[in-house]
Amino acid sequence: MKIGMFIKNFAIGKEFSKNGIPTKSGAEFHCENHALQLIEHGDSVYIMTKKKYFFTKGREILNGIDLCRLHAPFRWLESIIRLITTHRNTDCFYIIGTPHFAVWAILYARMFNKPTTLVITIKEEVFEKQLNWRNKILASCTNYIAISQEIKDELIRKTEVKSSQVHILPQGVDSNRFIVVNEQVKRELRKKYKLPEDKPIVLFCARLVLRKGVDTMLKAWEIIHKNNQEAILIIVGGGENHLFDQIKAVSQKLGNSIILFGEVQKPDEYYQLSDLYFFPSRMEGLPTTMMEAMASGVPCVASDIGGCRDLIAPSEAGVLVEAEDYNTFAKEILNFIDNDSLRKESAAKGRQYVESNLDCYKLLPKLRNILQNKL
CATH class of the missing domain: 3.40.50.2000 (Glycogen Phosphorylase B;)
Incomplete structure (x- = not known):
């Protein structure tokens, strides 16, 4: 054809x-x-x-x-x-x-x-x-x-x-490319990228523009850091230069708990080394990055908007939060960080849903x- x-x-x-x-x-x-x-x-x-x-x-x-x-x-x-x-x-x-x-x-x-x-x-x-x-x-x-x-x-x-x-x-999404790795591989990946092996890592992987909820993310992270100073937020993706500067300033204020990796060609390993995916976007079609996170066995905390709703509601791969509600975002992320069984359950459901419906x-x-x- x-x-x-x-x-x-x-x-x-x-x-x-x-x-x-x-x-x-x-x-x-x-x-x-x-x-x-x-x-x-x-x-x-x-x-x-x-x-x-x-x-x-x-x-x-x-x-x-x-x-x-x-x-x-x-x-x-x-x-x-x-x-x-x-x-x-x-x-x-x-x-x-x-x-x-x-x-x-x-x-x-x-x-x-x-x-x-x-x-x-x-x-x-x-x-x-x-x-x-x-x-x-x-x-x-x-x-x-x-x-x-x-x-x-x-x-x-x-x-x-x-x-x-x-x-x-x-x-x-290619479920043979985006895969779940065991704890040993996860630790090795964290060593590779000079990240702490034993601290909770939250991932934001998307374009750095306001539409993706970068401002909401930073407000939520201030609350998260206040309650859990061990947690690390890693940000993968290119975007507006002034937002990079803003994120660096917030990170300095919060004990350098935010790490910027910038634009990368293959984000696969960043999903695999993370514990949680944070996606406070204001507007989406059907977010590819969230499908990649689910395929990689990473539970998601995302905005309750079209697209995100299509992925999280049927799969139970995480929770949905009203867009811009940074207080609730922080509450749900802290809950996932503190609840190992909840993370594992959501991760397994997300991976299963991708294999059955999104490959x-x-x-x-x-x-x-x-x-x-x-x-």
């Missing part, structure tokens, strides 16, 4: 923006992971995206993916030319988000009776059908994928598509059926 994927930004050519935020978004990870899984399955995949910088190539093979960067101001025209020349005979179209140039692929697909699938990865991407002509075309796809129940409900309400066209399908390779057949309009 030949699959054309369309996304606004992909491998733009710079790792960080001027203010320190990583340029690779959750949608891009979603696109890349699905592309690689489909290729591994035996499908042919190409990606069309915006060309943002002059120094990036118009077309290249990146990790086995045929990547085409479309030139402004005629991306729509270039995409059509490619579809009838270099990328003809596409069997189905997979659109991530709502890139403007993708509407022409939808029209092309409709002309040749090819199925189109549009995936929404965050509620704020859901569009009003009647707002403009582009949105009317986006609302004419064959199928839609929502990665959470909240997104599905919003999509049906705003676009007027039929419920039967909208499929809830998590992006999933990306088990979800792949459903994705392929949706793309081919076989459901």
Whole structure:
């Protein structure tokens, strides 16, 4: 099967923006992971995206993916030319988000009776059908994928598509990569990263922006440190430079109990050495980092918002707290730190839920059926 994927930004050519935020978004990870899984399955995949910088190539093979960067101001025209020349005979179209140039692929697909699938990865991407002509075309796809129940409900309400066209399908996680390790390995990993072997370690692994609840995290940590000065908070992820400075200042005030690791390529071992995952985000689609934590056997204390709710409520892999309620966050984290049996029980339930419901390779057949309009 030949699959054309369309996304606004992909491998733009710079790792960080001027203010320190990583340029690779959750949608891009979603696109890349699905592309690689489909290729591994035996499908042919190409990606069309915006060309943002002059120094990036118009077309290249990146990790086995045929990547085409479309030139402004005629991306729509270039995409059509490619579809009838270099990328003809596409069997189905997979659109991530709502890139403007993708509407022409939808029209092309409709002309040749090819199925189109549009995936929404965050509620704020859901569009009003009647707002403009582009949105009317986006609302004419064959199928839609929502990665959470909240997104599905919003999509049906705003676009007027039929419920039967909208499929809830998590992006999933590789449960063979993110694994539970024993105590000996956990201690060795802590030695490797120069962390204390015998102290409780709480992990925050996400982009450092206010939307992720960094301010809530710091307020909660002040309370946690006051009650348990042994606890360590490790922060993994890139983000806004001024927030790094703020975190360093708070850490100094709290006995250097917060350790910043910055952006890392593979967070696997940081999950494995941690006792608890702290995720006070204000807004999510379906947080990949939380799925990775669950797969690694790390219980979660997270905001009671769409996406987080889809993971914690059915799995019992942790607890949900009202977003911004730093007092309750601190209370629940201290409870997990002090309750070894609760941590182990939540960890086991989270891992089991991932294996049964969130393994990306088990979800792949459903994705392929949706793309081919076989459901």
